[in-house]
Amino acid sequence: MKVHIWQYLVLIASSFAVVGVLTPFIRRFAISHQIYDQPNSSHKSHAEPIPYLGGVAIIIGIIGVSYAALFAKEFSYKNLALETSVLAPALLLGLVGLWDDIKNLKPVPRLIVQSTVGVFTAGVLIATNTVGVPTGHRWLDGLITLIWIVGICNSINFFDNVDGGAAGTVAITSIALLYLGYQGGQYFVAALSAVIAGATIGFLLWNKSPARIYMGDAGALFLGVLIATLTIRFHPHADTKWISFSTKVLLLAVPILDTSVSVISRLLRRSSPFQGGQDHLSHRLIRAGLSRPTAVVVLWILTAAYAFCAVVIPSASKLGQEVVVFSALAAWVVLFFVFLRTADL
Numbered sequence: 499m500k501v502h503i504w505q506y507l508v509l510i511a512s513s514f515a516v517v518g519v520l521t522p523f524i525r526r527f528a529i530s531h532q533i534y535d536q537p538n539s540s541h542k543s544h545a546e547p548i549p550y551l552g553g554v555a556i557i558i559g560i561i562g563v564s565y566a567a568l569f570a571k572e573f574s575y576k577n578l579a580l581e582t583s584v585l586a587p588a589l590l591l592g593l594v595g596l597w598d599d600i601k602n603l604k605p606v607p608r609l610i611v612q613s614t615v616g617v618f619t620a621g622v623l624i625a626t627n628t629v630g631v632p633t634g635h636r637w638l639d640g641l642i643t644l645i646w647i648v649g650i651c652n653s654i655n656f657f658d659n660v661d662g663g664a665a666g667t668v669a670i671t672s673i674a675l676l677y678l679g680y681q682g683g684q685y686f687v688a689a690l691s692a693v694i695a696g697a698t699i700g701f702l703l704w705n706k707s708p709a710r711i712y713m714g715d716a717g718a719l720f721l722g723v724l725i726a727t728l729t730i731r732f733h734p735h736a737d738t739k740w741i742s743f744s745t746k747v748l749l750l751a752v753p754i755l756d757t758s759v760s761v762i763s764r765l766l767r768r769s770s771p772f773q774g775g776q777d778h779l780s781h782r783l784i785r786a787g788l789s790r791p792t793a794v795v796v797l798w799i800l801t802a803a804y805a806f807c808a809v810v811i812p813s814a815s816k817l818g819q820e821v822v823v824f825s826a827l828a829a830w831v832v833l834f835f836v837f838l839r840t841a842d843l
Contacts, residue, residue, distance in 0.1 A: 549711045580686065595716040647730070654719075669702065763775075
């Protein structure tokens with residue numbers, strides 16, 4: 499099902515408009531029902547209570563526009579099943595995140611649901627032969643998919659620790675995935691990436707510094723599952739399998755870096771990796787002297803740089819692809835140690 503470029507622009511504009519218009523109404527609802535992210539924990543960096551539930555607007559926008567586009571373009575039960583296989587697990591985890599936003603769940607129940615979603619998604623991908631870069635071993639594909647989905651889901655959730663950080667990063671990654679999917683003829687991946695990009699940019703109108711609403715776990719977990727599933731489905735056009743795997747990692751290199759730094763930092767301090775803290779990349783940049791908006795822009799620039807590396811791989815020679823990947827991964831390792839040693843708690 500080929501989609502013309504103007505139709506991608508319609509998808510972006512539609513989800514942008516829906517989320518941008520819906521978010522202030524969700525914000526008023528959160529305020530009227532006293533649903534706030536209270537700055538009552540040591541890992542909270544904001545000074546005043548901020549309304550939650552922004553993730554509800556993101557979920558409604560992405561699901562609504564996605565199904566509307568399906569029925570308007572080329573509806574079939576096969577396409578309906580394909581789209582539902584991606585959106586339903588994300589919705590489930592988004593609802594769990596919403597429950598967490600309101601009731602404060604423990605880490606273990608969330609991890610159980612994330613793992614269940616990962617197992618289901620892995621089963622669907624393997625059964626339909628839609629793993630983007632299969633290893634040739636079904637059990638290994640399933641294990642990699644499970645680890646990737648749970649890991650990326652938590653990385654996006656962890657990365658939502660500063661105004662506009664997660665929304666902007668997911669938007670940049672989605673735009674890069676849109677381009678790669680379109681260029682590679684993977685129109686389902688490209689179309690859903692366009693919807694995600696528009697929705698997250700629309701949410702940024704209200705979430706950029708100073709944030710007027712947070713997406714909460716509902717939005718972060720929902721987006722995490724979606725972007726993880728799309729990158730697993732995506733088949734990069736690269737000369738070798740390891741470069742194809744690396745392309746997926748490059749698209750999400752910064753959230754992975756953030757999670758790696760914070761988790762290793764907590765383990766070195768003999769703290770629980772699941773315990774929140776002000777040891778993320780944004781916190782370290784702020785303690786190093788940057789303002790909150792500037793810190794977010796730095797993270798967006800890093801995300802864009804790695805996304806650009808992923809984008810240029812299909813058009814590069816084999817040697818060029820290897821140079822890009824090795825350089826990007828080497829820079830990632832350097833950044834890991836620089837951040838780990840910079841303004842730690």
